[in-house]
Amino acid sequence: MKRTALLHAELSHLIATLGHGDLVVIGDAGLPVPPGPQRIDLAVTRGVPRFTEVLAAVLSEMEVESATIAREACSAADGALPPWCAMLAVEPQCVNHAQLKRLSRQARAVVRTGETTPYTNVVLSAGVVF
Template sequence: MLKTACLHTEILNVLSKCGHGDKVLIADGNYPIDSNTSKYVEKVYLNLTHGIPLVTDVLKVINEMIKIEKLEVMVPGDNTPPPIFNDFNEIVSSVDHLEKLGRFEFYEACKEENIKLAIATGEQRIYANILLTVGVVQK
């Protein structure tokens, strides 16, 4: 039996192949994951039902598994940060700020070929999408 934060075989497989600079998208239940990601991205549909799992649940597990170098988020048109951004900052305390992208800028960023994994969640909070950049682990 594995003693790791994640037991999902597809997620484990893709994360094991990620290198420095590769990216992981954790998407809320409203994100159009099929039309706004690259054809090369591995898609994992964890969205069991409304609210299960939450983006923050998935982020906590991924944060235990990889070094996160950068966080990118989608901001509303009025630039008001949604409350979930505080949760993101608390979970990934190793990154000092969130890089804020407009909606269409975020969509374009998620279509790049270095996005290796896109995880769909049941998250219902709006603007709860986050793009993680894999960093380097130093021992």
């Protein structure tokens, strides 16, 4: 059995095979998965698993060079990033939701969570550890 946090076989394999610049999307339950990228569907029911739980597990094993989120996820009042962005080691780039969905077409995989908070999606770009 693995010693690290991530036990899901497909997700672990995906991260192990990423190359520099490869994209992985972690999305809410409503994010459309375009044809092309591998679909890793973790959603069991509303809220299970939560986006933050999946993001934490992925970040425990993936070197992230950059991240992209939908501008619509930011606070309407002051434009503040969602609290879960604090989990990222990089400041995310903000694009509109339509652009984020187009970007997801280039991803190696889209990971679907049970999250039901609108616009809780992130595109992670793989970095290198050396």
